Amino acid sequence: MLAILGTVVWAADVKSAPPKAVLSGKIVIQEGKPAQVETADHKTVLLDGDDDTRKILGDTRLNGFQVEARGHFTAPGHFLIDPIYTHHLLVRKDGKLKLITYWCNVCAIRAYTPGPCVCCQRETTLDLRDPDQPDPNQP
Ligand SMILES: [Zn+2]
Numbered sequence: 216m217l218a219i220l221g222t223v224v225w226a227a228d229v230k231s232a233p234p235k236a237v238l239s240g241k242i243v244i245q246e247g248k249p250a251q252v253e254t255a256d257h258k259t260v261l262l263d264g265d266d267d268t269r270k271i272l273g274d275t276r277l278n279g280f281q282v283e284a285r286g287h288f289t290a291p292g293h294f295l296i297d298p299i300y301t302h303h304l305l306v307r308k309d310g311k312l313k314l315i316t317y318w319c320n321v322c323a324i325r326a327y328t329p330g331p332c333v334c335c336q337r338e339t340t341l342d343l344r345d346p347d348q349p350d351p352n353q354p
Contacts, residue, residue, distance in 0.1 A: 233287040238294050239307075244278040252282060252294070263289070264296035264304070270328040271304060271315055276341045281307035299327060306343055313343035 240254040242262075250262045250272035262272055262284065271277070285303035286296040297303040305312040316325050317339035319332035325342070326332070332339050 233289070235285065236287050236294070237283060237285050239281070239283045242277055242280050242282045244272065244275050246275060252284070258292070260292055260294045262294055262296060265298050267299040267328045268296050268304065270330065271299075274329045274341070276329075277306065277315070283307060283312060302327075302346070305346075308343055311345060314346050316342045316344050318342040 238252055238254070238260060240252040240260070242250060242252055244250045252260045252262060254260065263269070264272065264286070283305045284294065284296045285301070286294055289295045302314055304315060306315055307313070316327055317329050318325055319335065319337060319339050321337055322332055322334040324332055324334055326339055329339065329341070331337065
């Protein structure tokens with residue numbers, strides 16, 4: 216009986232865990248429109264994510280970049296990016312994948328979402344970083 220229950224739970228787990236996928240292509244971010252990716256085979260995929268990821272997806276400075284997102288498809292043409300702390304939305308620049316970060320050069324504070332600096336409230340600047348590069352602001 217226990218074995219049977221175990222099997223049922225296991226099967227349910229497999230069913231609820233969507234297969235991981237990597238989506239790459241050109242990101243299109245326009246004011247007031249949901250962010251999307253145009254894949255190399257000219258398909259359009261709408262992007263979604265958690266609240267902080269959505270802030271990045273609303274940053275028109277990223278429009279037109281080649282991106283690579285990790286997550287899974289929730290429906291055909293709908294892609295949910297993994298939570299922001301996993302840094303699974305990367306930008307391809309100069310042939311390398313870069314982290315999307317935001318920098319306040321007044322306070323030397325780095326953030327992972329766009330918007331005013333947490334300290335001085337000035338608008339932060341988009342700063343694409345090499346993920347392997349050590350960051351003095353990150354312990
Ligand atoms: Zn600041």
